[in-house]
Amino acid sequence: MTSYLIKRVLSGLFTIWLTTIAVTLLIHLVPGDPVQIMYAQSQSTTPEQLEQVRHNLGLDRPIYEQYFIYMSRVLRGDFGTTIRGNQPILSLLLVRLPNTLLLAISSLFITMLVGVTAGFIAAYKRGTWLDAGLMTGAIVGISIPSFWLGLVLIYVFSVQLGWFPVSGTNLRNLFLPALTLGLANAASVSRLTRSSMIEVLSQDYIRTARAKGLAEKFVLMRHALRNSLINVVNMLGLQFTYMMGGAIVVENVFAWNGVGRFAIQSILQRDYPTIQGFILIFAIVVVGVSIVLDVLYAWIDPRINYDS
């Protein structure tokens, strides 16, 4: 277990390290002069000022030096300041990060609740119209862009029914974005749950349990569901990554004040230092949470021996 943990952390650190290189190169991938792009049509900014920005960002140095300068700053917790507004980037990101995490975790909860329930019922009622209906619904769910689903939910629940506000970042506003993001991912979870349930239901121990005369409810909940959930739990880390990615779109639709929406505004304003900071923080969170979930999985499922 310990060596598994060490391996997992090391591979996570490697991923983050690769991200830091990508982030440094990012600014050079754009065609033309990045400072000119960032200050596009910022009339009356003098050439000397632009030269100063170039210098401050280290763009006048060889690229490996730029990398070391950037990394030494990042390791000291200095992500630089925004191009527009001159505000410290790290604090702008950290103040919004809890909102994104709250949205992602709430969505994950909805995903699990809806996905597992639907998959369970579909597997149990395999071959019936209910199964067909639920799985068709899942395909529709996978296909619907969350952007569009969000707008439909706003139209129904806010404009027509008046139950929820259209925008804002507080508990009352959490439901619609979490539902949007949760439903989009529930579809794939329900299909996974269904297939693992079907697989588990055909196992010998289920037949044995039934043969013993155990109540069907007990067989399903205690033996079948618990065992099929192992596959689902295994996907939690991946699901969380999807949630974080999806949050970027959903935050924008619902004006949820998270890092994703902040990133979109920075991208539209071509604020490269902020985009760099966002990618780095995002990678750290995703890698960190994935490690925690993987370790939890290993801990929960005693059949898995990672040391061998």
Place this chain on the structure above:
Amino acid sequence: MIAAAFSACGGSEQSASNNPGTLVWARYGDADSLDPHRTTTTLSWQIFDQLYDTLLAFNDKGEVVPNLAKSWDVSKDGREITFALNSGVTCHDGTPFDANDVKYTADRAIDNKNPSVTKGAWGSIELVQVVNPQTVKFRFKQPFGAFVSFMADPFASILCDSNKDLGTQFGVTKAIGTGPWKLVSWTKGSEIVLEKNPNYKKFGRPVENPGAPYVDRLVVRQIPEAQARLAGLQTGEVQLIVNPPLDDLDAVRNDSNLKLHVAENTGQNFFFEFTTSRPPFNDIRARQAVAYAVDVDRAIQTAFGPDLVQREKCPISRGVAGNDQAFCDRFTYKPDPNKAKQLLAQMGYSASKPMEVILMTSTGDNREKMVQVFQSQLAQVGINAKLETMDIGTLNARVKQENEKKSGVGTFDMMDWAWFDPDILHQLWHSPGAYSGYQTPKLDALLAKTRTTIDPTQRKQAVNQVMEYLLKNAVHIPLYTPGSLWVYATRNSVQGFKIGTFNRPVFNDVKLQ
């Protein structure tokens, strides 16, 4: 207990929206800073404009009028400008406004260590002198014709000198000005809350209300998605939005609860410019052929319909002092496909050998539709234009890159710029120019004159000479204004909302019913 917690949670927002004294304005993004020296985005300066005042102001015609300064005087050599300030104005923190605040602001903007991002617009200031508390004098190394109008722009907002004690909090949690609204709080990424300045006195702002705004609070909220903004307006959660979805404008027009406001005289302009460092557009005939080939009025009708944008014939846009449609019309190439074909034939092009070029533009509103119409008009005279659309930042870099290349397919672009003064032409075309584009010593000399001439009548003549030169040489072909659309929608309960010249929403006259 849970119910209580929930109602407490949403309660503040709910009561804010329902309070008749609060106007909620939803925009697509947040301000970057409330320090006018740190950013140039519209989202930011539209807030500066509420918090601070300027020495001078623009009236509805875009003319400069007195504001915090009751008068100004320019010395004969144009190197000294003296402002006499109104008395009895107080800053938001209660300290009196005087010449020291003006000096503090200007010194801060041109400070070498950390100058304003619009330092260039302040000109070559040598000294700012407090003559007495009600008089302040600016001395310049060279005369600078655009300075007077800059004093009416939000980038030249006057900061009270008590801000200097705020350190890094200035522009973030606090901002002390003399404007009609005071900063209460700024929750980054969420909302900016302003309350009315009860001591506000109107001098030059284009409003009727002589004193403090009628509405108690102005809450500026962010809803990035246009459809969601419109939904918020329909539910009454917000009372004013900027840029509803363009495809849904009819829904707004037809909704008896809502009203549409289209900003005019925004100073923004869309125009064609050409890569003149190589063929074919280094030849004036190629540029003229494009100008004769396009029918701008028809393109506007097709892409935007009747009332969203206006035909613009001058290189400086409607709203900017010196814009003169009749004058510019004299040098405008009228649609004439036959002339275009003749010019192309002279250059050796024909139906079997069309002119191959690239037409670039930026993403946004209906401008892609616009260039598609141009593409088909150009095809009719034998110009094959390949369309390339990119974001505005990339377009800026690309145009400069193209101008620096000596070979390759000819390119031209539909570009969008905005400024409040004819000095825009100097920024664009005086060498080295914003894009290293078309440059001649003659044009440089004409442009230099627009900067060194201070007398308004003489300066207008100098600007006219530049416009004539640019139009005749088909260097800068004006198309339409405003460049980027600025459309606002209000609920009917909002009375007295106004968009001043240069897309400056003003709330002094707003009453909620």
